[in-house]
Amino acid sequence: MPEFNAPLRDLHFVLHEVFQAPSLWARLPVLAEAVDAETASAILEEAAKVTGQLIAPLNRTGDEEGARWQDGQVTTPSGFREAYATYINGGWVGLSGNPQYGGMGMPKMLAVQFEEMLYAANSSFALYSALSAGACLAIDAHASEELKSTFLPPMYAGRWAGSMCLTEAHAGTDLGLIRTRAEPQADGSYRISGSKIFITGGEQDLTENIIHLVLAKLPDAPSGPKGISLFLVPKKLVNADGSLGASNAVSCGSIEHKMGIKASSTCVMNFDGASGYLVGEANRGLAAMFTMMNYERLSIGLQGIGCAEASYQNAVSYARERLQSRAPGGPQEPDKSADPIIVHPDVRRMLLSMKAMTEGGRAFASYVGQQLDLSKFAEDAEEKRNAEALVALLTPVAKAFFTDTGLDSCVHGQQVFGGHGYIREWGQEQLVRDVRIAQIYEGTNGIQALDLLGRKVLGNGGTTLRLFTGEIRAFAAPAETPYRNDLLAATERLEAVSDWLMDQAKDNPTEVGAASVEYLHLLGYVAYAYMWARMAAVAQAKAEADDFYTAKLATAAFYFSRLLPRTLGLEACIRAGSAPLFGLSAEQF
Template sequence: MPEFNAPLRDMRFVLHEVFEAPALWARLPALAGQVDADTADAILEEAAKVTGQLLAPLNRSGDEEGAQWEAGNVSTPRGFKSAYDTYIQGGWVGLSGNPEFGGLGMPKMLAVQFEEMLYAANSSFALYSALTSGACLAIDAHASEALKNTFLPPMYEGRWAGSMCLTEAHSGTDLGLIRTRAEPRADGSFSISGSKMFITGGEQDLTENIIHLVLAKLPDAPAGPRGISLFLVPKIQVNADGSLGASNAVSCGSIEHKMGIKASATCVMNFDGACGWLIGEPNKGLAAMFTMMNYERLSIGIQGIGSAETSYQNARTYARERLQSRAPTGAVAIDKVADPIIVHPDVRRMLLSMKAMTEGGRAFASFVGQQLDLAKFSTDAHEQQTASELVALLTPVAKAFFTDTGFDSCVLGQQVFGGHGYIREWGQEQWVRDVRIAQIYEGTNGIQALDLLGRKVIANRGVALRLFTSQIRAFAAEPGKPYAGELLNAVQRLEDVSDWLQGQARLNPNEIGAASVEYLHLFGYVAYAWLWARMADVAQDSLNADPDFYRAKLATAQFYFSRLLPRTLSLEQSIRAGSESLYGLETASF
């Protein structure tokens, strides 16, 4: 059976050494005194126990059994309810939640490490918690004080869960087409009627109540996305004293039968005049919901990293033990009938690719977490604004690049196992199936790429991009920094392509969509190059302290710059080829 052991040494390296997070926390008044290096390490160590010992053992059995639907009720696989009860006792749902309502108030830089562990151990289980955390964020940011006081404490506690109800059968990406209606009632509430699909955790047996955040349209709403409002609709209505009352007119019509994440209930939810409460202003619901969606996009990106980490760990173990043939240079394990497959160049290529991309992703997720902490807690207005702009720029990259490369790493891990990777008992095929959805939900990766290039770069005229690349250039300009030349060349390539696309987009609107996916990948590889240079910088200065660990960092950085960063050359060529070849084939000829 596959195992997961949280990469605590690497997480501490990223947090404490590369980003010097404890020093940052100490200068932010809201965090100073709340969290330091020792606190962070203690939380990570406890999280490693919870994820490795409690949740990971349920991953395969949960996949085999799956969530079950019967007469509107959903049951999670055996062991999930007991594990969830233990999980919420540790306060994990509210780890980075608002302390005013019972959250622990921990920084996002720390939370992203925990989320990686959670997805690495059991992606299906992780989703129930992730949706609740995201719903809490939206309620905290946009709901009335009365709604916050009623709903946030039991949600942070984990007794109540949250869901995000956007998609309808005819309306996925284009939310302006939704048909769910909200009719005002005399008491200030609303009657919500409509059907939503693909609702993660819309029904389950883990919590006492489920708080649905539902997009719907008021009777006088403008057409399109400007006419969408957001409503809080509990599964069970809540009395004035906070106790549970009567059931609301909310039901689960069915659950989907999926390729992966089978233990996560993906529901069709029906609202038949259900009682709901407006969150935020009328017709401004999409902006309020994006508070949750952006949280979920980073979280789902981290699913890609976590899945890749587990795939790598198991492939590495297998490659060290599986004996096949002799090394090209002659026998290595001379006392055995063959050498372990880790001696073979192609196996090492696959393992190093997985290692380099996963550790690069962990550093990038931590950087985004750092910017989220600065945007939320900094007392310097300029620093806060800069961080907010970087978060907006980097969120689509994190969601799409983490999951595209995370899926690739899961496939590579399966490939290392050879035929055994295709067999259920070895566990590798489940990671391929489970992580595949991460490229699709929370906005497909193609949509993320359009958002990055069209809205965050072209419409922004490259201002946010330059905020990011200026940090890379400043690092590379410091004396003695490793890979400075390669890094500056890569940044120049990204900036040149961005400028070229600015001009092309004015001539032909198809150019944005034609280039967007390759552009996002180009951006991702350049960002990882900066982070690998930073990690190599720390490693070369600390080599004597822990030689084995830091030598491995330096070797992986060398592999990244020599074998992976050159992919930006072909990506640039694809982008500059333009959109013409996409439209040379008549529609009828497809």
């Protein structure tokens, strides 16, 4: 059975050396009281034990057994309940939660690193607490004080879980079409009626209560997205003293039988006049739910990185041991019958691609986490405003680029194993199946790309993009900056393509949809180049310290020479325009 060991050395490198996170926390008063370098390191060390020793061993058995539904009840695989009880005793669900209601108040930079470990160890297990953490974020940001004080403490403690109920059978991306209704009651509550599908953790046996955040429409709501409200609907009603009361009119009609993440229950949830409570303002539920959705989009991006890391670890271990043929330049281990496959150029290409993209993604995830911390805790108004803008710009990139390239890495890892990669016992085929959903849920990657280009770039005339590229240019200003010319050339390419699209879209709106996916990838590769230049700058100064830094420099060289040039092809695809997509009539497909 494959093992998972958290990449602690690299996590510490990114957090402490590249971004110098403790220095940032020290100047943000709220975080200065909560965390320092020693605390952060201790949390990461403990997280590595929890994910590697408690949760990872359940990954394959959970996949084999799967979640099971019978008579409206869901049973998680063997070992999940016991592991979850240990997990919540460590306070992990509330790691970055509001301390006022029992959360630990840790920075997002730290939380993203923990979540990567969790997804790498066991994506199905990770999803149960990820949805809870996101639901807590939405409740904390938008609910009344009464709802927050009632529901957040047991949710942060992990005794109650959260779910996100958006999708209906006829309404996926177009939420304006939802039919779930909310009828006002005399006591200020609402009766919620409708059915939702694809609800992660909508029913499970891990917690004593489940708090559903449900999108529904009031009787007098305007049509479309502007008529959506958000409601908190508990599985079990809660008494005035906080104890659990009778079951609410909420039931799980079935669970889906899926390609992957089989230990995560994906539910059809039925609300039959269930009691619910308005969260935020009436008819502004979509804005409130986006607080949770944006959290989940970054979280699901981390699923891509985590699965890629697990696949990489397995592939490297196998490539060092599997003997096949001799190296092109002659025997490397003449005392053996053949050389290990890690000597072969194509195997190295795959492994280095995985390593460069996973480590680049890890750094970029921490960067986005840094912006989230600044947007929440910065005291300087301009710094806070700029961070909020960068979060809006980069969240769709993080979700889609992490997961698109995460699948690529998992396929590379499977390929390194050859035929054994297709066999269940090695674990590589499960990672391919598990990570595949990450490109689909929480907004498909095509939708993320449309959001990025249409709203976040063209929607404000490229202002936020220039904020990001301006930061890159400022970093690359010194002549001694590693890979300075390559980084600036890629940045200029991104800016030039953005300006070209802005001009093209004025006369032809189809250009946005035609270019959006390639554009997101272009921005992703440039962002990773920025991360790799920053990592190389640190490693260059410490190259004589140990092999970690020389390996980092060699991987940076691979990224700039073999991966960043992909931006040339992406630019060519974008500039080809939308016309080639409309050369066929619908009947000719």
